[in-house]
Amino acid sequence: CTRRCLCISIIALLALGVVGAVIGFAVTFGLPPPTPGQSVIFFCNQTGFLCDDRVTCLLASQICNRIRECVNGEDEQEKLCNDLPSNLPGYLIFRCSNPVYWIYADKKCNGANDCGDCSDEKGTCNCPPCGTQWWSCTPVFFEYCTCIPRALCGDRIQHCSDWSDEYACNR
Ligand SMILES: [Ca+2]
Numbered sequence: 001c002t003r004r005c006l007c008i009s010i011i012a013l014l015a016l017g018v019v020g021a022v023i024g025f026a027v028t029f030g031l032p033p034p035t036p037g038q039s040v041i042f043f044c045n046q047t048g049f050l051c052d053d054r055v056t057c058l059l060a061s062q063i064c065n066r067i068r069e070c071v072n073g074e075d076e077q078e079k080l081c082n083d084l085p086s087n088l089p090g091y092l093i094f095r096c097s098n099p100v101y102w103i104y105a106d107k108k109c110n111g112a113n114d115c116g117d118c119s120d121e122k123g124t125c126n127c128p129p130c131g132t133q134w135w136s137c138t139p140v141f142f143e144y145c146t147c148i149p150r151a152l153c154g155d156r157i158q159h160c161s162d163w164s165d166e167y168a169c170n171r
């Protein structure tokens, strides 16, 4: 091997060493942590709250519910909870059609009428609630909008305006 060839080999080895060192550093010290309280995406594009331990993910409705679910209680910290919902990050709340009313983001598209006018169950629901556990009909009770939990089928109580919960739906 010529001197030039030797030089190239040494440079290649050095480069490999640097890459190895960087990987070793990343593995040893971990990747840089994300910012505190950042949003976490749950199943069905529900956005949640990440505790400072970087492991515990809370639903929006677990923030400021007076139960400390993060180890250090950052879900109940005063700067978030003292003027609800103004101090909550926008991704944790949903404004109903009537802007006076708001709900936690995880109550949107959950099948229940949390806004009172069903505005949380209409429009941009990525995961419609009428999955296998639901029966699609026009509910007669205020708490549901477009379907009822299948568990309410065949219980001799009318939940659908067309009585389909009692005559067509199997639990
Ligand atoms: Ca809490």
Ligand SMILES: [Ca+2]
Pocket (backbone or CB within 6 Å): 107, 108, 109, 110, 111, 112, 113, 114, 115, 120, 121
């Ligand atoms: Ca809802």
